Amino acid sequence: MSLVLDLDRIAHGYGRGPARVDVLQGVSLRLGAGEIAALIGQSGAGKSTLLHVAGLLERPETGRVVIAGDDAGALSERRRADLRGRAIGFVYQFHHLLPEFSALENVVLPQRIAGTPRHQAEARARHLLGQLGLDHRLDHRPGKLSGGEQQRVAIARALANRPALLLADEPTGNLDEDTAAVVMDELLSLVRTEGLAALIATHNRGLAERMDRTVTLKRGRLA
Numbered sequence: 001m002s003l004v005l006d007l008d009r010i011a012h013g014y015g016r017g018p019a020r021v022d023v024l025q026g027v028s029l030r031l032g033a034g035e036i037a038a039l040i041g042q043s044g045a046g047k048s049t050l051l052h053v054a055g056l057l058e059r060p061e062t063g064r065v066v067i068a069g070d071d072a073g074a075l076s077e078r079r080r081a082d083l084r085g086r087a088i089g090f091v092y093q094f095h096h097l098l099p100e101f102s103a104l105e106n107v108v109l110p111q112r113i114a115g116t117p118r119h120q121a122e123a124r125a126r127h128l129l130g131q132l133g134l135d136h137r138l139d140h141r142p143g144k145l146s147g148g149e150q151q152r153v154a155i156a157r158a159l160a161n162r163p164a165l166l167l168a169d170e171p172t173g174n175l176d177e178d179t180a181a182v183v184m185d186e187l188l189s190l191v192r193t194e195g196l197a198a199l200i201a202t203h204n205r206g207l208a209e210r211m212d213r214t215v216t217l218k219r220g221r222l223a
Ligand SMILES: Nc1ncnc2c1ncn2[C@@H]1O[C@H](COP(=O)(O)OP(=O)(O)OP(=O)(O)O)[C@@H](O)[C@H]1O
Pocket: 014, 015, 021, 023, 041, 042, 043, 044, 045, 046, 047, 048, 049, 050
């Protein structure tokens, strides 16, 4: 199994002096291709911080982040951004889709930016949106889609450039319980067929149980 995410003794916090908050205090985590882990922990435990560090959005104060064999600590900001764009897909609690573009275009665009020819990008977008049951919504703008449909488009967009790693922060946190379960199952099934590694933060233990493993952040460490 090839290692996609390798976090080694990550420590990270915010502020200085009396305002100092130590959030991550020696977090190590390895995820291989095809492996899906649920990230749980109380509010404020540091789940988003860990996802930001793993997603190369934030440099940890200490520790090593290796993504698909690339040691991110050794890279310039520009190369980190390249690696992030190439290897990592993100899904957030709110979709952050471009309101002026159709569902299809929202999934085509990141591929065009990465240099994929239009016909290829469109075929990939149609395939992903089709897998998520959105064949009949390709031309709709996000504002004309339901919350569940918007999140499905956000999922397709995150996977569009075939990342090795998917990071998701409460990807169904904004949906009602039934829709959340359906969308999460679709997300997991796509992640499995595409063979990615995924780290998915959720407050919902029922959803966490659908994944291969659960890692819990507690007092700055993973249990
Ligand atoms: N930019 C920042 N500056 C200062 N403190 C921060 C910053 N970002 C996060 N924190 C603090 O770090 C701690 C962890 O926050 P984080 O958002 O990672 O937790 P979380 O587990 O994702 O919480 P939630 O489940 O509520 O989203 C919190 O105490 C928070 O207040």
